[in-house]
Amino acid sequence: xxxxxxxxxxxxxxxxxxxxxxxxxxxxxxxxxxxxxxxxxxxxxxxxxxxxxxxxxxxxxxxxxxxxxxxxxxxxxxxxxxxxxxxxxxxxxxxxxxxxxxxxxxxxxxxxxxxxxxxxxxxxxxxxxxxxxxxxxxxxxxxxxxxxxxxxxxxxxxxxxxxxxxxxxxxxxxxxxxxxxxxxxxxxxxxxxxxxxxxxxxxxxxxxxxxx
Numbered sequence: 001x002x003x004x005x006x007x008x009x010x011x012x013x014x015x016x017x018x019x020x021x022x023x024x025x026x027x028x029x030x031x032x033x034x035x036x037x038x039x040x041x042x043x044x045x046x047x048x049x050x051x052x053x054x055x056x057x058x059x060x061x062x063x064x065x066x067x068x069x070x071x072x073x074x075x076x077x078x079x080x081x082x083x084x085x086x087x088x089x090x091x092x093x094x095x096x097x098x099x100x101x102x103x104x105x106x107x108x109x110x111x112x113x114x115x116x117x118x119x120x121x122x123x124x125x126x127x128x129x130x131x132x133x134x135x136x137x138x139x140x141x142x143x144x145x146x147x148x149x150x151x152x153x154x155x156x157x158x159x160x161x162x163x164x165x166x167x168x169x170x171x172x173x174x175x176x177x178x179x180x181x182x183x184x185x186x187x188x189x190x191x192x193x194x195x196x197x198x199x200x201x202x203x204x205x206x207x208x209x210x211x212x
Contacts, residue, residue: 108152
């Protein structure tokens with residue numbers, strides 16, 4: 001997984017990762033005029049075009065939603081995300097543009113599976129988070145897990161978060177899952193690889209005796 005931040009396309013946002021060239025670039029917005037025959041009916045505020053300053057291509061937006069190009073706007077999953085969790089992540093990514101609520105519900109399921117990989121039981125997300133906190137789960141990871149859990153619950157059982165009004169919330173959840181994976185899986189694996197490849201076995205034995 002790349003550590004370069006990803007900013008998903010969002011209606012009228014000044015800069016984001018372009019759907020065509022994927023570069024983070026300034027975006028120029030405009031609402032074209034409605035012309036029929038020889039009559040100009042003025043600007044349609046529901047129809048916008050957006051020009052990427054990097055590749056100079058135009059995306060088309062209707063009613064605040066990206067309709068062209070038809071691309072996935074959510075970030076790619078971390079390469080270290082477990083396979084069963086990654087499957088739900090990718091399915092959520094496939095539908096995120098058309099159904100933020102559906103994507104969020106799938107991401108909640110992904111978090112449930114991820115909690116099991118982190119040491120939970122995989123049956124109740126709330127109980128798993130509490131268990132992981134007792135085992136020393138960092139507070140920021142706990143908060144990220146709870147964001148996905150609470151928003152996912154609202155997606156299945158409508159509450160105070162209306163994902164139809166805030167589709168960008170769903171895209172933020174993808175990023176949180178990657179952050180959790182980075183902190184809990186990628187970083188420990190990287191440290192372990194360096195430790196095992198750099199520290200001589202005799203020194204490891206001495207360290208184990210010290211810490212026992």
